[in-house]
Amino acid sequence: MTVSLGMPAPVPQTVAPRRKTRKIKVGSTWVGGDAPISVQTMTTTKTADINSTLQQIAELTAAGCDIVRVACPTQDDADALPAIAAKSQIPVIADIHFQPKYVFAAIDAGCAAVRVNPGNIKKFDDKVGEIAKAAKDAGVSLRIGVNAGSLDPRLYEKYGKPTPEALVESAVWEASLFEEHDFHDFKISVKHNDPVVMIQAYEMLSERGDWPLHLGVTEAGPAFQGTIKSATAFGALLAKGIGDTIRVSLSAPPVEEVKVGTQILQSLNLRPRKLEIVSCPSCGRAQVDVYKLADEVTAGLEGMTVPLRVAVMGCVVNGPGEAREADLGVASGNGKGQIFVKGEVIKTVPESKIVETLIEEAMRIAEEMGEPVDGEGGAPVVTAKG
């Protein structure tokens, strides 16, 4: 059967227009303005271990990471930066706390950008001129990264705790110092672990200037809690057009942060959707094990890069409707599965063949949509057994 895939794709709808921000360069990637919202994360390897760090960066790049940050707490880490910056496939940002000398080392090392924390770099305000000059001469951008956990002591004293006003005042003050030195290539973050405080802080900050904003809920927690906190907070802001780059912080491997970040953007049509499994939650009407079916189909199609929507439905109530709306779907019942492709039933198979059939059909459609065939860069692998 020939499946028509020549329909023009509808223009994806986003919730709100992007707020206008100035555009800055982070190495080869633009942030702000009309640049796509980028996903960032941070490596967990010792930066001084160049091979392990580059290996992790490669894995993060494959997962969809656009920009990566590396910690630089020691001279050995600073010494590793030139090799990492030169060999990474994506722009590298050096994350600097406490010691201003590493800001200059990172700029000299060829890093795409440097994150500075005004709250814990000694006498930071006195160093702004020198940092601005070095960054400007090297074409390196900065992030002014204000964090609730390391708020400038002066602001802590004034507000008593890291309120949204305190975070914003710290950020705006530091931004003004850089701007006095005619340096404008920076983005800002005002992170807090409480999504409510964080949302308020970014909303206030977005009213104060056109700086590109890096969104983050800091120390968001283990994967489940952190995912929810980040998705909620980013969703609230992105739905108002606020946010130019995001970093999900999880107590979990950074590749998970990248997956969550890309999924948040895809959910809001801020990044092209890839594989999407539309599966029902199951209920007393289910005539098939929906959880198992959805898991097996998801696993079988892992790595697919085309925007394929696959519906996995447990019974005939909503099953045929959802299956029809998807590129491919199954509606199960009476020990059988009706397989739909682009709204038409193409066959009915026994329950034991549902997963195998869906994966075969998905791969066939994906190939027609331009998915690389097996052996050419991460094509899906069939893992389910009939």
Ligand code: SF4
């Ligand atoms: S599709 Fe059927 S099994 Fe799934 S939740 Fe709806 S009614 Fe229940």
